Amino acid sequence: MESTKTEERKPIRGRRIKTVTKSADLVRERRDSLINAASRVFIEKGFHNATVRDIGRAAGMTQGTIYNYVRSKDDILYMVCDRIVTEYQQQALNALETSHDPVDRVRSAVRGVCHVMNKYRREILLIYQNSHLLDPPSRRVILARVEEFIRLFERIIMDAARELQVSLPVPHFSANILTFLPVIIALRGWSFGKELRPDQVEEQITDFLLRGLGFVDATR
Numbered sequence: 001m002e003s004t005k006t007e008e009r010k011p012i013r014g015r016r017i018k019t020v021t022k023s024a025d026l027v028r029e030r031r032d033s034l035i036n037a038a039s040r041v042f043i044e045k046g047f048h049n050a051t052v053r054d055i056g057r058a059a060g061m062t063q064g065t066i067y068n069y070v071r072s073k074d075d076i077l078y079m080v081c082d083r084i085v086t087e088y089q090q091q092a093l094n095a096l097e098t099s100h101d102p103v104d105r106v107r108s109a110v111r112g113v114c115h116v117m118n119k120y121r122r123e124i125l126l127i128y129q130n131s132h133l134l135d136p137p138s139r140r141v142i143l144a145r146v147e148e149f150i151r152l153f154e155r156i157i158m159d160a161a162r163e164l165q166v167s168l169p170v171p172h173f174s175a176n177i178l179t180f181l182p183v184i185i186a187l188r189g190w191s192f193g194k195e196l197r198p199d200q201v202e203e204q205i206t207d208f209l210l211r212g213l214g215f216v217d218a219t220r
Contacts, residue, residue: 015082015141017075021068030069033059035083038076043122047077047130078138081127085145088116092152102160103215109156110178110209114202117185124186150175157213166214178209 021027037059041050052073056063070076091112095105117124131142154175161168168174182205189201196204210216 015078015138017070017079019069027069030061030065031079033061034066034069034076035079039080039123039126042077042080042126042130047073047126047133052076074133074135074138077130078134078142080123081131081134081138081142082145084116084120084123084127085142085149087120088113089145089149089152091116092149092156095156102156102163103210105156106160106213106215107206107210109153110182110206111202113179114182114185114205117182118198118202121186121189124183128183128187150179153179160215161213164215168213174213178213181205181209 019027021030034055038050038055041054041058044050045054050073052066053063055073055076056066059066070079092109095109095112098108099105131139134142150172154171157174157178158168158171160166161171184205185201192201207216
């Protein structure tokens with residue numbers, strides 16, 4: 001019953017950011033440049049110390065040009081957060097298409113999310129440090145998108161549990177653990193980063209989670 005509810009949920013729409021530019025392609029291109037530049041500037045200077053002029057300089061745009069595509073620095077922070085959520089959500093969706101085996105889907109989805117965490121570890125740390133600065137509407141959208149991502153994993157692990165006849169008493173909680181643990185790459189990479197290569201970290205996390213869920217034999 002829970003799985004059916006998950007499948008019927010409608011995708012969360014992103015918050016609309018006003019623009020004075022009519023060309024959708026140009027808006028997409030310029031905002032992509034702003035996101036890339038802002039990520040670097042926010043990481044280097046911090047959100048509070050970074051200015052729109054700093055972001056414009058990094059993006060090769062004037063401050064006036066930037067305001068054709070966003071209204072504020074807060075809009076840019078929202079776009080940075082939204083892109084990262086979209087990236088690891090897409091990795092989980094890709095896992096549904098790469099295999100028909102439920103356990104392989106879980107394995108592939110976890111590895112995919114870990115890969116995104118490795119690739120964007122500094123940006124993800126930035127989000128954890130600054131997401132509370134988002135205005136309430138933006139924060140609600142980001143949290144809803146994250147919840148949508150958790151529900152997607154809930155469906156994946158419920159399919160695997162059903163196939164393997166493994167008990168999963170509180171699947172939503174299990175999905176929360178599954179989606180949060182890979183964040184350790186961004187939050188604690190300073191501790192284990194010198195001991196393990198990124199691919200080894202991904203393998204260790206994936207194996208740990210699959211064994212914890214009872215999807216692989218713990219005696220192997």
